[in-house]
Amino acid sequence: MKIFTAKQIYAADQFTLEEQDISSDALMERAATRLFNWFHHRLQGDQVKIKLFCGIGNNGGDGLALARQLWEHGYNFEVFVVNYSEKRSHDFLTNLERLKDRKIWPNFVNHDAELPSIDSEDIIIDALFGIGLNRSPDQWVERLIEHLNNSGAFVVSVDVPSGLFLDQAVKNSKAVVKANYVLSFQFPKLIFFLPETGIFSNQWEILNIDLSQKFIEQTEADYELIMKSKVLQYYLPREKFSHKGTYGHALILGGSYGKIGAVSLASRACITSGSGLVSAYVPKCGYIPIQSSLPEVMVITDQGQDEIMNISLNIEPDVIGMGIGLGTATSTQEAFTKFLGTTNCPMVIDADGLNIIAKKKSLLKMLPPKTILTPHPGELKRLIGNWEDDFDKLNKAKEFSKKYDCILVLKEAHTIVVYNGKGYVNTTGNPGMATAGSGDVLTGVITSLIAQKYEPLIAAIFGVYLHGRAGDIAIENLGYQALTATAIINGIGPAYLDLFNVPPTDIEKETKEN
Template sequence: MKLFSAAQIYEADKFTIEKQQISSEILMERSAVQIFNWIHTRMQGAPVKIHLFCGIGNNGGDGIALARHLQEHGYNIAVYVVNYSKKRSKDFLINLERLKDRKIWPEFLDSDCTMPLIGRDDIIVDAIFGIGLNRAPAPWVVNLMNHLQETEAFVLSVDIPSGLFTDRVPKEEKDAIKANFVLSFQTPKLVFFLPETGKYIDQWEVLDIGLDPEYLTTTETEYDLIGKHDVLPFYIPRKKYSHKGTYGHALILGGSKGKIGAVTLASKACLNSGAGLVTAYVPECGLTSLQTALPEAMVLTGGKDSISKIEFDMEPSVIGIGIGLGTAEDTVKAISDFLENNKTPLVIDADGLNILAKNKDLLKKLPAQTILTPHPKELERLIGKWKDDFDKLKKTKTFSKTNNCIIVIKGAHSITVYGERGYINTTGNPGMATAGSGDALTGIISGLVAQGYEPLKAAVFGVYLHGKAGDISVEETGYQSLTASKIIQGIGKAFIDLFKIPEPPQQVQSEEAQ
């Protein structure tokens, strides 16, 4: 799913109005009807008071139009106009007049207003600011938003939580509303998935407001949201007449005394993701434990307690490097010497990344489209400090272009970056914040590259499978007891899930019908 920028959404509105020969007011009415339908389907006229807080722009116009539909269907509503400017959008004024024609008189709020009384069991519709917000709200509006939050009433935001920008982080945490649910028009927003801004959204859903398909399908976006239907075309089916060599030979290189488990997990994940053969390259101290824990893998050694040399006579399809590696001086030299002549595709994680960060000249030795999988601190060591999540993405893109590498920024919504494009993952859960989870990801991506997946597709697909395996496994373990081994056990089920057809919702008959 494409994630359109605010500028692109405005352009889509304009394109739709011109091509479909409609007015902007009709497009606003579509939005309001979709919001009403969403609410009405769930509430069916329930006797709950709904407080609509509407700004004086188009987001407020959506709220004002929604109020009309709610009133016409018998809902108990209170409408407030947050009067933060003397300017009014044309469509806001049209819908305000329609509201007054129905004898609904909004309460106008300004800097001297008394804060409205709202019950904890009421519902707040937040339609104060939309995606066009370009400066911090006035202090009195911030106080109003904080008051709404303090009521503990359920907050439903229209398109985006008020106070949240689409291209930067609010200066103060209190400057934006934290919404229980967001109904986003046509597409979710990038800010829903970044750590510093995603905290303002508990849940979201996209409403189709009929923006013209031609614009939506032909317009390129900087970011895509990745779900099952996006990765399914990547899948390479197995052939009947094939053998283990058909699916590649992965070399998992890493480990040091006390950290052989990392290589074991990565190797096991690599096998479970479909690699035909896996060889683990570890120091001698890991030989026995690896052979015992993972009989399906072959083992090579180089060095005693840490890797001090890298020599092998095989031709791997991919090398996953860095897990549990350590940063001993002789290990760094071994990695440097190895990179000097290596042409094999690489997936680099953990101490492999830390070695690159301390020895930036090694970046020039990486093969094109090497995949790096840093967690936030490892990323910071590579690209430097950032001021906010948007700056982080900008610097990551620059680093990716400069070094022709693919970067997986691990997190709640892992983002795979290559050049100017970003791919935001939708699978995964908090239980995956556990030791060894990243090692499993390295193994999965390495296994996909071994099978012949293009590096970018392997990274995006691997991140999806990793998260889905965690989602499947957590249903049995709960968040606290989810381990990397359990995630790896879920990889096969994640593949199976790709081809599951959702069951239709069950129809519940009334007693009379029965």
């Protein structure tokens, strides 16, 4: 599912008006009907008090059109028009007149008005600002938004939480509505998935307002939301007449004294994800732990007892996942550097592998094309430098990826895979996965997929989805707090099966809890 910019969404609207030969007012009515149907399906005429806060642009027009439909079906509501500007959109004025024609008189809220009374049992509909906001609200509007946020009422925002910009960071968090639910028209918004802006949307749902499919299909987007239907297209089925060699030989390279568990987790995740053969390359202290705990995995030892000192392979792996538990001892850094200069094998690099590269940036030029780097925020900062906000971070990540022809897996609540100027936003995973070893498991999963002949970019996207889904399945019986990396591995098999649990036409569940 494509994630469009505000400019592209406006273009989609205009294209739809021309293609379908309808007016902007008719499109607004369609959007309001989708909003009303959502509420009516859930409330079924319940007389809970609904308070609509409408701006004077098209987002406010949506709110006024919704208010009229609520009136037509006998709901208990009150409308507040927030006069934050002298300008009013044409469609806002049209729907304001329609309310007045029905003797529905909104309350007009100006800079000197008293804050309206709101009960914690009320439902607030936030239709103050839409996707076109380009400056922070005035101070008196900020006070109103704080009042809404502090009311304890259930808040539903129309399209986006008011006060958020679509393509830049929050300037004043006090001037942003904190929505319990967001009803977003046609497209998800990038701000739902970034740490600094996603906190203002507890849940979101897409309302399809039938914008032009032709426009959607022919327009490129900088970001794409990765859902089950997309991942299912990537899946490579197993052939009947195949053998272990068909699915590749993966090498997991890493470990140091006290950190052999990282290699164990990555290796187990790798074999569980489907790699035909898995070897682990570890210092001598890791031989017994790996060999005794993972009988399916072969073990190669370095000459170093407690750390890797001189990487020497007697195998030809199809892919190498490296860096987990590696440590950054001087001898290990030297071995790592020397090894990079002698191999063109596809690689997935994580943890201390990234830290070593960050200490010596010249190593980036030695990486094979489309090497996958999987940094958490701290590791990413050491690679690309500081950033001002989430948007600046993404821009710098894109530049870094292009410069070094590498695939970045930006690990967050919503992990984003970046390559060739485009971002792929993951929809699986949960807070329980913020646990030791989770990243090691991800390295093993992605490494395994490359061994099975998935292209590196597809392996990264599919691997992130599969890893998150495994965690989602695991928490069903464990809860967030008890989730471990081992439990995530145990969820990999069920995550594969889950790809086929529902028909392809039904697999898009368009609600996501953040």
